[in-house]
Amino acid sequence: MKKLAKSPWLLHYDASSCNGCDIEVLACTTPKYDIERFGIINTGDPFQADILLITGGVNSQCEQVVKQLYEQMPNPKVVVAVGICACTGGVFKDCYNIKGGIDTVIPVDVYVPGCAARPQAIIDGVVKALEILEEKRQGYREHAGKGES
Amino acid sequence: MAKRSIVPFGPQHPVLPEPVHLDLVLEDEVVVEAVPSIGFVHRGLEKLVETKDFKEYVYIAERVCGICSFGHGLGYCQTVEKIMNVEVPPRARYLRTIWMEMSRVHSHLLWLGLLADAMGFESLFMESWKLREKILDMFDATTGGRVIFSVNCIGGVLKDMDDAMLKAITDTCAEMEKELKPIARAFLRDLTVGSRLHGLGVLSAEQANLMGAVGPMLRASGVAYDTRLLGYAAYDELELEPVTAAEGDSFARCEVRIKEIGQSFDLIRQAAAKIPAGPIAVPVKGFPQGEYFTRIEQPRGEAIYYVKANGTKFIDRFRLRTPTTSNIPPMLDMLKGCQLADVPLLILTIDPCISCTER
Numbered sequence: 001m002k003k004l005a006k007s008p009w010l011l012h013y014d015a016s017s018c019n020g021c022d023i024e025v026l027a028c029t030t031p032k033y034d035i036e037r038f039g040i041i042n043t044g045d046p047f048q049a050d051i052l053l054i055t056g057g058v059n060s061q062c063e064q065v066v067k068q069l070y071e072q073m074p075n076p077k078v079v080v081a082v083g084i085c086a087c088t089g090g091v092f093k094d095c096y097n098i099k100g101g102i103d104t105v106i107p108v109d110v111y112v113p114g115c116a117a118r119p120q121a122i123i124d125g126v127v128k129a130l131e132i133l134e135e136k137r138q139g140y141r142e143h144a145g146k147g148e149s
Numbered sequence: 150m151a152k153r154s155i156v157p158f159g160p161q162h163p164v165l166p167e168p169v170h171l172d173l174v175l176e177d178e179v180v181v182e183a184v185p186s187i188g189f190v191h192r193g194l195e196k197l198v199e200t201k202d203f204k205e206y207v208y209i210a211e212r213v214c215g216i217c218s219f220g221h222g223l224g225y226c227q228t229v230e231k232i233m234n235v236e237v238p239p240r241a242r243y244l245r246t247i248w249m250e251m252s253r254v255h256s257h258l259l260w261l262g263l264l265a266d267a268m269g270f271e272s273l274f275m276e277s278w279k280l281r282e283k284i285l286d287m288f289d290a291t292t293g294g295r296v297i298f299s300v301n302c303i304g305g306v307l308k309d310m311d312d313a314m315l316k317a318i319t320d321t322c323a324e325m326e327k328e329l330k331p332i333a334r335a336f337l338r339d340l341t342v343g344s345r346l347h348g349l350g351v352l353s354a355e356q357a358n359l360m361g362a363v364g365p366m367l368r369a370s371g372v373a374y375d376t377r378l379l380g381y382a383a384y385d386e387l388e389l390e391p392v393t394a395a396e397g398d399s400f401a402r403c404e405v406r407i408k409e410i411g412q413s414f415d416l417i418r419q420a421a422a423k424i425p426a427g428p429i430a431v432p433v434k435g436f437p438q439g440e441y442f443t444r445i446e447q448p449r450g451e452a453i454y455y456v457k458a459n460g461t462k463f464i465d466r467f468r469l470r471t472p473t474t475s476n477i478p479p480m481l482d483m484l485k486g487c488q489l490a491d492v493p494l495l496i497l498t499i500d501p502c503i504s505c506t507e508r
């Protein structure tokens with residue numbers, strides 16, 4: 001991983017999951033796993049977040065909320081789908097009101113499998129997301145540079 | 150009369166790990182009414198029972214909720230076992246008890262951490278969750294999973310613990326008991342914490358009974374009721390005294406949960422000392438026919454499981470009444486008259502589990 005220039009902030013949302021992956025996401029921020037060492041802070045405010053950690057298979061009720069959160073986040077942003085039910089619907093795939101995966105609603109950059117996803121896997125996913133975030137930032141900078149000239 | 154205004158609370162909120170939405174009707178800073186709207190985590194798991202094999206459904210039942218996952222598997226298995234007249238071997242009953250109590254320790258520590266976080270006491274949150282990792286390590290060693298275990302099956306359990314493992318568990322409990330002390334002191338003695346919790350959201354014993362509160366919520370109002378006394382799994386052979394507190398406020402609820410962690414350590418120790426040798430599961434043949442209700446004590450209170458089976462491999466109806474469902478009416482009652490700033494804390498003191506409630 002390249003050197004990090006910024007401290008990315010993280011937003012977590014539960015889009016119809018079973019809670020299993022949510023408490024693992026929270027466990028990642030606590031002393032044993034400590035993703036805060038990458039300069040990450042768990043914020044509750046979408047307007048200040050760079051990374052969206054999202055769990056669950058998305059039902060019809062929370063679909064709007066997910067879209068709204070995604071739109072409220074400033075560019076560039078990355079989305080990490082945590083847990084197999086966020087990736088594909090997983091165990092809830094056959095349920096009558098599950099859309100099946102976050103990518104049916106918003107674009108996803110990193111998929112973290114597992115039911116429940118282990119903290120190590122989540123950290124791995126976040127680190128991947130940091131790289132993608134840096135790339136996207138680069139893209140924006142170049143884009144902005146062209147605009148000026 | 151002061152002007153009324155409505156403040157939306159949730160579904161995405163920093164304090165809540167799970168989405169729930171409340172419309173708070175305010176008069177100045179005081180809440181006069183709270184109107185909940187739910188459904189953000191509804192997946193329709195009860196319906197899934199019609200299309201999944203009844204043995205396979207154990208895995209779905211465990212994913213009703215990731216915090217009380219073991220209990221849901223247990224409740225479902227017990228109900229089906231009763232319908233099919235399956236006699237679960239004693240060793241399996243003891244193993245279930247040990248895992249159930251370990252779940253309680255993990256769930257209560259998780260709650261303590263969230264409570265500290267809701268008060269803005271970040272270091273206490275970190276300490277509680279750090280301690281919780283110890284019990285998760287034991288889960289990892291005995292079942293292979295940290296939050297979802299999948300060790301229950303109809304007719305017993307899938308994994309055994311040897312003597313060395315039982316000893317490791319009791320040792321971990323002893324160690325955790327020591328490390329819990331400074332955390333408990335911070336919650337119960339610290340002036341700042343006390344000033345946030347004392348006298349907040351008082352629920353009298355009559356009210357609690359009337360509104361159908363369950364679990365630590367009910368016991369904190371002075372009612373000594375604990376479903377474990379019914380003696381399912383191996384609880385009939387263990388010594389157990391419900392933990393109660395008299396005040397019925399948020400502080401009492403915190404105190405009850407901290408004491409229950411100690412009680413769980415004690416139950417694990419008793420069970421590890423008494424556990425008999427023998428098989429851990431019996432083979433189950435045929436399909437269930439009939440219906441049955443069971444009740445078990447989840448970390449959050451009494452949960453009710455109902456199964457109606459029709460003699461095929463698919464079950465007709467599975468119904469689950471979770472503790473949070475019964476704790477929401479008293480919570481809405483408590484919210485009336487409180488300050489807006491106390492709302493997140495009050496919601497947390499019932500230890501809400503939305504994922505269970507909405508399934």
Ligand code: SF4
Pocket residue numbers: 017018019020021022055056082083084085086090091114115116117212215297
């Ligand atoms: S992936 Fe599994 S553990 Fe994670 S939220 Fe989904 S069902 Fe729960």
